[in-house]
Amino acid sequence: GENVEQHPSTLSVQEGDSAVIKCTYSDSASNYFPWYKQELGKRPQLIIDIRSNVGEKKDQRIAVTLNKTAKHFSLHITETQPEDSAVYFCAAVSSGGYNKLIFGAGTRLAVHP
Amino acid sequence: KAGVTQTPRYLIKTRGQQVTLSCSPISGHRSVSWYQQTPGQGLQFLFEYFSETQRNKGNFPGRFSGRQFSNSRSEMNVSTLELGDSALYLCASSPRGEKNTGELFFGEGSRLTVL
Numbered sequence: 001g002e003n004v005e006q007h008p009s010t011l012s013v014q015e016g017d018s019a020v021i022k023c024t025y026s027d028s029a030s031n032y033f034p035w036y037k038q039e040l041g042k043r044p045q046l047i048i049d050i051r052s053n054v055g056e057k058k059d060q061r062i063a064v065t066l067n068k069t070a071k072h073f074s075l076h077i078t079e080t081q082p083e084d085s086a087v088y089f090c091a092a093v094s095s096g097g098y099n100k101l102i103f104g105a106g107t108r109l110a111v112h113p
Numbered sequence: 114k115a116g117v118t119q120t121p122r123y124l125i126k127t128r129g130q131q132v133t134l135s136c137s138p139i140s141g142h143r144s145v146s147w148y149q150q151t152p153g154q155g156l157q158f159l160f161e162y163f164s165e166t167q168r169n170k171g172n173f174p175g176r177f178s179g180r181q182f183s184n185s186r187s188e189m190n191v192s193t194l195e196l197g198d199s200a201l202y203l204c205a206s207s208p209r210g211e212k213n214t215g216e217l218f219f220g221e222g223s224r225l226t227v228l
Contacts, residue, residue, distance in 0.1 A: 034216070043203070043219040044156070089156060099146045099207050099217060100169040103156040 002027045004092050006104025014112055019077045021107045023090035026071070030092040033066060033073045034101070039086045047088075048075070080111045114139055117220035119204050125226045131192040134223045138185050138206030145187040146217065147179060150201040159202075162187055191225075199227045 003026040013019050025033075034049035050057045050064045050073065057064050063076040077084055087108050091101040118137040126132050138145050146161035146169075158171040162181035179189040185206075191198055201224050205217035 043221050045219070046216045049216070098163065098168050099144050099161050100158050101217065102158065105155045
């Protein structure tokens with residue numbers, strides 16, 4: 001069935017360092033890959049997404065890469081700041097899946113000043 | 114624009130009872146989906162509605178059901194509650210209804226505790 005694996009489950013970095021979170025999906029028909037950030041006690045919010053016809057996308061300090069052959073996609077955060085501390089979820093959506101997101105288990109990122 | 118509104122925000126039930134949760138999407142959004150969030154299982158898809166039709170259903174037992182009204186508001190119901198149903202139930206709306214999924218806008222959730 002559909003599955004998304006996410007690693008690592010926790011990540012601790014110093015302010016200014018880079019952080020990388022990796023996800024692997026099982027459904028080769030997946031064509032949309034969003035990343036959501038959830039701060040403690042808050043709702044998940046979209047931070048970046050990528051579609052299967054694109055290999056990389058950047059938005060300021062955040063970038064996402066997609067390797068369709070390997071069914072991998074990754075989130076890269078550069079120059080991390082304490083306000084980046086949150087739980088990050090990757091997700092995948094199959095073609096024709098409308099708004100059915102299959103989420104990874106989440107990565108708790110802690111950025112230490 | 115007002116965001117996605119979920120009610121109630123917190124509720125406590127006992128095993129065997131049933132519960133109904135409500136979600137009002139962002140104005141103009143016709144797609145509403147529901148997710149269950151637990152520390153152990155993460156975010157799991159329950160179901161998605163568009164124009165009052167259920168388009169997708171996740172792997173949950175039949176005790177979990179939902180519906181959408183003509184004004185796009187949605188409700189989900191859980192019958193015969195079990196301890197394992199304790200979770201944060203998140204509703205999300207989307208302005209997109211076609212096959213190309215877009216951003217989901219989540220509500221703050223309804224936190225259900227089953228005793």
